[in-house]
Amino acid sequence: MKLYRATLMHTPENPFAVPDALHTLDDGALLVDEGRILAAAPYPDLRAAHPRAEVVDLRGGVLLPGFVDTHVHYPQVRVLGGLGMGLLEWLDRNTLPEEARLADATYAGAVAREFLSALAANGTTTALVFGSHYASAMDVFFEEAARTGLRVVAGQVVSDRLLRPELHTTPERAYAEGRALIERWHGTGRALYAVTPRFALSASEGILDACGALMGEFPGVRFTSHINESPREIEVVRGLFPGARDYLDTYERAGLVTRHSVLAHNVHPTGRELDVMAAYRCTAAHCPCSNSSLGSGLFPLRRHLQAGVHVSLGTDVGGGTGFSMLKEGLQAYFMQQLLGEAGQPLAPAHLLYLATRAGAEALDLQDRTGDFGAGKAFDAVYLRPPEGSTLATVLRHAEGPERALAALFTLGTGADVAGVWVEGDRVYQRPATPSEVRV
Numbered sequence: 302m303k304l305y306r307a308t309l310m311h312t313p314e315n316p317f318a319v320p321d322a323l324h325t326l327d328d329g330a331l332l333v334d335e336g337r338i339l340a341a342a343p344y345p346d347l348r349a350a351h352p353r354a355e356v357v358d359l360r361g362g363v364l365l366p367g368f369v370d371t372h373v374h375y376p377q378v379r380v381l382g383g384l385g386m387g388l389l390e391w392l393d394r395n396t397l398p399e400e401a402r403l404a405d406a407t408y409a410g411a412v413a414r415e416f417l418s419a420l421a422a423n424g425t426t427t428a429l430v431f432g433s434h435y436a437s438a439m440d441v442f443f444e445e446a447a448r449t450g451l452r453v454v455a456g457q458v459v460s461d462r463l464l465r466p467e468l469h470t471t472p473e474r475a476y477a478e479g480r481a482l483i484e485r486w487h488g489t490g491r492a493l494y495a496v497t498p499r500f501a502l503s504a505s506e507g508i509l510d511a512c513g514a515l516m517g518e519f520p521g522v523r524f525t526s527h528i529n530e531s532p533r534e535i536e537v538v539r540g541l542f543p544g545a546r547d548y549l550d551t552y553e554r555a556g557l558v559t560r561h562s563v564l565a566h567n568v569h570p571t572g573r574e575l576d577v578m579a580a581y582r583c584t585a586a587h588c589p590c591s592n593s594s595l596g597s598g599l600f601p602l603r604r605h606l607q608a609g610v611h612v613s614l615g616t617d618v619g620g621g622t623g624f625s626m627l628k629e630g631l632q633a634y635f636m637q638q639l640l641g642e643a644g645q646p647l648a649p650a651h652l653l654y655l656a657t658r659a660g661a662e663a664l665d666l667q668d669r670t671g672d673f674g675a676g677k678a679f680d681a682v683y684l685r686p687p688e689g690s691t692l693a694t695v696l697r698h699a700e701g702p703e704r705a706l707a708a709l710f711t712l713g714t715g716a717d718v719a720g721v722w723v724e725g726d727r728v729y730q731r732p733a734t735p736s737e738v739r740v
């Protein structure tokens with residue numbers, strides 16, 4: 302039994318729905334046994350009740366639930382920073398040539414290790430990972446993920462048109478390879494499988510039906526894809542599916558829109574699409590850095606919330622600008638500010654919820670992770686800025702927890718991540734500098 306003593310902040314409830322959803326404990330503690338949280342309470346109370354528990358002293362920083370990144374591409378870590386292009390040109394010139402290199406499983410293994418260590422180093426403990434087009438690269442990925450201890454929900458990406466020939470498969474092969482991967486990896490350790498057609502633009506009705514067949518046969522499996530990202534992409538999809546009511550319908554008609562579906566972007570939805578997404582209780586994964594970088598547009602968060610659509614956050618590496626969910630939170634805030642009257646004002650509690658609990662809900666993992674409630678796994682990120690940094694100064698002078706949390710999102714980076722745990726296992730520890738005591 303361990304007591305993690307720290308300033309605690311979490312959002313066990315949805316701040317878009319209830320007031321006072323931000324829970325904080327200044328000198329708090331989590332009582333953890335075998336990776337599970339038994340209690341969150343003021344440190345003196347838990348210490349008195351459990352005098353023999355080992356204390357892990359994390360004072361001087363803030364302990365948050367581990368971040369949940371609901372849209373991030375494993376094969377794209379090496380092509381981050383491809384600026385100056387819109388979505389379709391960026392795919393052709395920057396991204397797909399790299400994705401083709403993952404045909405080599407040794408290359409894929411090196412990329413997987415780089416990708417997973419970047420997730421952990423940024424405090425992400427659970428990720429919905431867009432995979433590779435190659436089944437061999439997915440086996441390598443799941444093996445490496447198991448080694449790190451991170452929670453991953455991931456799947457082979459499938460496409461059968463309009464990319465590069467070496468990235469294309471067939472409906473039959475997509476089904477057979479998907480089935481084998483699900484049987485090998487879904488529910489193995491901390492991994493789950495997500496059926497993942499790249500987007501309707503690169504998927505025929507036949508391959509979407511093959512995806513639907515997998516979803517029908519394996520009810521616990523998740524679904525993810527892209528939707529309504531850029532105006533040009535939407536126009537091409539309209540031409541490819543003349544019978545579809547809209548972009549969502551290309552997935553809906555194949556049985557791919559469910560409570561277990563996470564659709565990335567949705568920057569340009571119609572009213573019907575929002576209503577249908579709300580009815581199925583599926584999620585829109587908002588990727589604000591990617592939308593800014595690729596010039597995709599300003600995400601209509603308020604329209605999503607008004608329609609009742611659940612929204613989570615994703616980094617969209619490599620269309621995005623890195624692995625930091627703090628940066629995504631800040632960029633989400635900026636974009637709502639820029640929308641003026643049409644924007645949704647975001648308080649620090651909203652940013653924390655979007656980066657943690659909302660992602661857990663998107664993946665239907667809210668009983669396991671996303672906040673510090675009793676019974677949840679101890680999945681956590683310890684943010685402790687280096688002495689002398691601007692963030693350390695601002696935190697020291699912050700008037701109250703909301704201001705401290707706002708400072709973490711405004712100024713925090715990967716350099717402030719001092720420790721990360723999944724189910725009580727430490728998956729990242731910042732290398733000690735000479736002036737720093739290890740935690």
Ligand SMILES: Nc1nc2[nH]cnc2c(=O)[nH]1
Binds near residue numbers: 396499591617
């Ligand atoms: N942002 C983004 N959008 C996509 N649409 C289809 N593929 C991709 C991708 O790799 N990144």
Ligand SMILES: [Zn+2]
Binds near residue numbers: 620
């Ligand atoms: Zn993406």
